Amino acid sequence: MHEKVGPKMNKHQSPFQYNRWESDTEHLIWIPERLSEWEKKRSIYISGSRGTGKTTLLRAFEWKQRLHNESLKSQLDKHPFSNRYIGVYLSMPDFITNHFRNWPPKENHMDDETWEEEKARVYSLYIEYQILQLFVAAIKDLRGNQILNFTPNEEEDCVQKILEERPEIKHFLVSDKDVIRLNDLKICFKLMHEKIRLYAIKNVQLPYEEMYPVLQMGKMLDEIADILLNLCSQSDDYNDGDDTKLNSWTLKVCLDQVESPENYQLRAINTMVARLSGSNVSFAIATVKKNMDIISTYIPNHPLTDADRMHYDLDEIYRKEPGKFKEFISNVSELRFRKYTGKDDISVDLPYILGEWDINTLLYPLINKSENKNAKELLKRAKLNMGNKFFEFDRKDLPLDQLIDDGLCEKTEISEAQEILIPPIFQTYLVEKLNLNIDDSKATNYEIRAFKSSTVRKEMVVAMLCLCKEYGLPVPYAGYNMVVDMSDQCIRDFLLQMHHIYVVQAKSPEEFVQKPVNIRKQFKALKNASNARYDGIKNDVSYEIGQLIYSIGKITAEVQSAYNDSSSFKRDEKGRFYINYALIKSNKDKERLKRILKLARDSFCIKVLEESQESIVFRLHNLFAPKFSFSYRGSYSNVKISGEDLLYLCITDNEKDVNSKIDKVTSKLIKTGQNMTLEMWGLDNAN
Numbered sequence: 001m002h003e004k005v006g007p008k009m010n011k012h013q014s015p016f017q018y019n020r021w022e023s024d025t026e027h028l029i030w031i032p033e034r035l036s037e038w039e040k041k042r043s044i045y046i047s048g049s050r051g052t053g054k055t056t057l058l059r060a061f062e063w064k065q066r067l068h069n070e071s072l073k074s075q076l077d078k079h080p081f082s083n084r085y086i087g088v089y090l091s092m093p094d095f096i097t098n099h100f101r102n103w104p105p106k107e108n109h110m111d112d113e114t115w116e117e118e119k120a121r122v123y124s125l126y127i128e129y130q131i132l133q134l135f136v137a138a139i140k141d142l143r144g145n146q147i148l149n150f151t152p153n154e155e156e157d158c159v160q161k162i163l164e165e166r167p168e169i170k171h172f173l174v175s176d177k178d179v180i181r182l183n184d185l186k187i188c189f190k191l192m193h194e195k196i197r198l199y200a201i202k203n204v205q206l207p208y209e210e211m212y213p214v215l216q217m218g219k220m221l222d223e224i225a226d227i228l229l230n231l232c233s234q235s236d237d238y239n240d241g242d243d244t245k246l247n248s249w250t251l252k253v254c255l256d257q258v259e260s261p262e263n264y265q266l267r268a269i270n271t272m273v274a275r276l277s278g279s280n281v282s283f284a285i286a287t288v289k290k291n292m293d294i295i296s297t298y299i300p301n302h303p304l305t306d307a308d309r310m311h312y313d314l315d316e317i318y319r320k321e322p323g324k325f326k327e328f329i330s331n332v333s334e335l336r337f338r339k340y341t342g343k344d345d346i347s348v349d350l351p352y353i354l355g356e357w358d359i360n361t362l363l364y365p366l367i368n369k370s371e372n373k374n375a376k377e378l379l380k381r382a383k384l385n386m387g388n389k390f391f392e393f394d395r396k397d398l399p400l401d402q403l404i405d406d407g408l409c410e411k412t413e414i415s416e417a418q419e420i421l422i423p424p425i426f427q428t429y430l431v432e433k434l435n436l437n438i439d440d441s442k443a444t445n446y447e448i449r450a451f452k453s454s455t456v457r458k459e460m461v462v463a464m465l466c467l468c469k470e471y472g473l474p475v476p477y478a479g480y481n482m483v484v485d486m487s488d489q490c491i492r493d494f495l496l497q498m499h500h501i502y503v504v505q506a507k508s509p510e511e512f513v514q515k516p517v518n519i520r521k522q523f524k525a526l527k528n529a530s531n532a533r534y535d536g537i538k539n540d541v542s543y544e545i546g547q548l549i550y551s552i553g554k555i556t557a558e559v560q561s562a563y564n565d566s567s568s569f570k571r572d573e574k575g576r577f578y579i580n581y582a583l584i585k586s587n588k589d590k591e592r593l594k595r596i597l598k599l600a601r602d603s604f605c606i607k608v609l610e611e612s613q614e615s616i617v618f619r620l621h622n623l624f625a626p627k628f629s630f631s632y633r634g635s636y637s638n639v640k641i642s643g644e645d646l647l648y649l650c651i652t653d654n655e656k657d658v659n660s661k662i663d664k665v666t667s668k669l670i671k672t673g674q675n676m677t678l679e680m681w682g683l684d685n686a687n
Contacts (some may be wrong), residue, residue: 105190
């Protein structure tokens with residue numbers, strides 16, 4: 001068992017309540033198995049959308065977390081510093097890097113290429129001084145905690161050697177001293193990078209000759225880090241318990257939030273990685289940009305290759321291996337409950353707590369209690385299909401106790417001696433909508449499997465949405481798989497949903513993990529979570545983004561539940577919106593729409609799937625599904641929408657006009673009254 005990971009939290013708090021890293025006082029860090037593999041790489045680039053765990057991964061490398069974070073230390077098999085690296089963490093938000101966009105000023109003798117490289121060189125120097133400030137602070141504190149064991153004389157010699165190597169640092173000493181220590185050096189590096197930023201803000205030239213000599217990108221860091229790492233190995237009696245001789249210490253630089261750098265800024269970072277690839281300095285760089293340039297450098301004939309660095313796309317890892325994200329949320333939940341309760345043996349079984357209900361299980365109580373005659377007739381026909389091989393599926397036991405508690409079913413309906421099976425409701429509805437002639441006596445097992453794979457499984461969510469729309473039923477959102485899908489590979493969205501489920505359940509943490517949450521409460525909680533996310537964006541980001549979400553949410557729900565449009569049942573859920581910027585007549589409007597969509601992406605309201613100068617394909621985040629009643633698993637099929645129509649929806653403040661435009665846009669996307677007859681999918685082309 002793990003040791004206790006922290007003090008008990010306020011009993012009125014939810015263990016799922018999410019705080020940003022910067023505002024949380026006690027951080028929880030879960031480390032995946034791959035961390036040990038990534039630790040050994042020279043340098044790594046980690047990409048992933050919001051909430052995929054990039055910052056947590058980088059923080060797991062950081063010396064401060066390894067020294068003090070109990071949740072991290074409890075998961076490490078060996079001593080936190082057994083791999084002999086000192087990790088420093090540096091965030092590079094846009095509001096800082098934007099100061100360097102057109103700085104230093106272009107001089108008369110410079111052509112564009114020379115100016116770009118000069119901007120890159122100074123930007124690199126700015127980062128290097130920050131890294132060195134953090135590295136010196138780390139060395140100082142690690143000695144105080146007896147991880148490093150050099151003497152005061154060795155410290156003094158090291159600092160003196162650095163000042164001899166780079167005499168310009170002396171200009172930044174705050175006072176004359178006979179003996180200069182690491183703390184003095186740390187202050188120098190802090191002043192050096194702060195002054196660079198100040199010069200950038202004022203848009204004036206750096207005083208190169210005296211204070212900032214012209215150096216190749218990465219050279220300052222390479223020279224000084226080497227001297228400091230030698231100090232770390234002085235009088236080194238540190239071992240990891242097996243008394244074997246250990247290699248020298250190394251530095252691991254963690255750069256986070258490298259989100260929207262200029263091309264030259266990114267090339268500057270790549271150049272540092274390339275130049276230091278043979279040294280004792282490595283990098284871990286995190287970004288939301290999937291297609292970020294991790295190849296180009298300013299070193300002639302030396303692009304970055306896999307020999308210099310590796311790239312890991314967390315979105316792609318979760319997509320190819322869905323179990324990885326489930327492992328992520330499971331372990332995070334368990335860590336949070338241990339911290340919340342102070343109990344190191346509490347277990348959180350999410351599939352048990354939320355249930356793994358299939359769609360028919362969720363639809364059955366809604367139709368069973370519905371007063372819609374057509375819905376009742378569908379249920380009768382579905383029960384008759386229970387003996388047909390085409391309609392056989394893995395049925396889940398009905399959560400009878402929950403249905404009774406919710407008043408969705410009477411005790412008199414249930415015989416203790418018999419098991420209640422769920423009829424194939426959505427399958428029956430889908431086959432009838434497609435006018436398919438199902439005859440299981442003439443079909444082979446292969447043909448039946450092909451039909452289920454090509455039609456039934458792919459279109460089950462569309463069938464549910466259309467069925468609910470046609471019969472006036474609420475779209476049911478509940479269960480482990482739906483919560484995972486609506487998290488959209490984002491730990492923050494998962495925690496938001498679970499927080500609302502926990503609040504609605506109104507149990508102690510010990511009771512919460514011991515009893516499943518009923519479907520009715522989950523539906524209410526997930527609706528609350530979706531509304532809370534929407535309201536937060538609308539109130540805190542901008543009116544235009546709120547209008548974008550509202551309009552796209554309404555249109556997505558309409559096109560996915562268009563039960564009179566045969567194309568709804570031929571394609572996976574519609575709702576990936578394609579915009580052709582070239583068709584927008586006004587350049588001003590085009591740029592305004594681009595700015596709105598960029599802000600929506602940066603605010604994590606939309607997921608951009610494809611993008612170029614001329615077009616974009618995007619969809620809403622899945623967490624908005626309960627708010628607007630669209631698919632919990634997102635959208636898979638493209639629909640075209642006019643950029644001018646979308647801009648109108650974003651900027652118009654008259655609700656009636658907005659809804660009227662939504663109706664017009666939707667009417668263009670939905671084709672009603674088409675022939676609903678289709679050949680039986682999967683049979684004619686089974687070979």
